[in-house]
Amino acid sequence: MTELNVEYRPDQLSSDELLNLLHQIVGGRSSGSTSWIGAEDGVLLEDFYGPKPTMEELKTRIADEQAFVDEKLRSEEPVFVNTASGGRRIHKASCHHVRHTLDRVECWSFVLSGYATLRPETIRGVSRMPELLTRAEVEALNSYVTCQVCAPTLDHPRKRHILNSGPMKALSFGPHHMGREVTTPEGEWLGTLISHQRIVTAEGIRSITTTTERVIEGDGTEKYTVAPKAD
Numbered sequence: 723m724t725e726l727n728v729e730y731r732p733d734q735l736s737s738d739e740l741l742n743l744l745h746q747i748v749g750g751r752s753s754g755s756t757s758w759i760g761a762e763d764g765v766l767l768e769d770f771y772g773p774k775p776t777m778e779e780l781k782t783r784i785a786d787e788q789a790f791v792d793e794k795l796r797s798e799e800p801v802f803v804n805t806a807s808g809g810r811r812i813h814k815a816s817c818h819h820v821r822h823t824l825d826r827v828e829c830w831s832f833v834l835s836g837y838a839t840l841r842p843e844t845i846r847g848v849s850r851m852p853e854l855l856t857r858a859e860v861e862a863l864n865s866y867v868t869c870q871v872c873a874p875t876l877d878h879p880r881k882r883h884i885l886n887s888g889p890m891k892a893l894s895f896g897p898h899h900m901g902r903e904v905t906t907p908e909g910e911w912l913g914t915l916i917s918h919q920r921i922v923t924a925e926g927i928r929s930i931t932t933t934t935e936r937v938i939e940g941d942g943t944e945k946y947t948v949a950p951k952a953d
């Protein structure tokens with residue numbers, strides 16, 4: 723059997739992923755009326771790849787995908803799209819970089835239009851399902867980059883950031899932490915950091931952390947989670 727290295731973009735399903743998906747679509751049914759074209763050397767492709775989904779099965783799958791997308795898009799809240807390629811890049815649903823992934827019929831058009839001559843080992847051209855997120859879901863991501871083309875309005879536009887690098891000791895506070903929101907490692911909001919004082923006494927170190935909400939004293943080993951720097 724010929725091994726073909728089929729090129730695909732990162733936002734498209736690989737041939738292996740598509741074959742797995744096709745297995746799901748036929749759902750364990752035995753080979754039916756439709757057959758992959760082109761048995762080679764007398765080997766039935768079904769024996770290697772399983773049955774070919776019928777056109778009806780494919781269309782049902784596509785309709786399910788579209789219903790899933792449409793349901794999300796109908797939300798009252800704004801919906802953002804996370805592209806699957808590499809780092810998280812967040813778009814508005816209307817952005818031309820991601821709009822095509824929302825139209826599942828278009829995503830499958832290459833497969834549908836070539837259905838009669840489809841070969842399992844070269845099947846390709848299907849964009850991944852878009853990841854549709856609410857604003858809160860986007861902000862909960864550890865990191866993201868906003869698309870510069872559609873420039874979605876988020877808390878941290880035009881900025882890559884890494885949230886939650888982990889709680890840090892009060893003694894590690896520096897000038898660049900001032901003005902940022904702090905929480906306890908358990909997530910209790912403590913306000914915005916105003917100052918941190920480190921006082922060496924005979925008993926040891928006194929650490930005084932002052933936020934807009936309160937003054938917290940400790941020995942410097944008390945931990946806080948610091949929000950990313952605002953723009």
Ligand SMILES: [Zn+2]
Pocket residue numbers: 812813814817818819820869870871872873
């Ligand atoms: Zn965009």
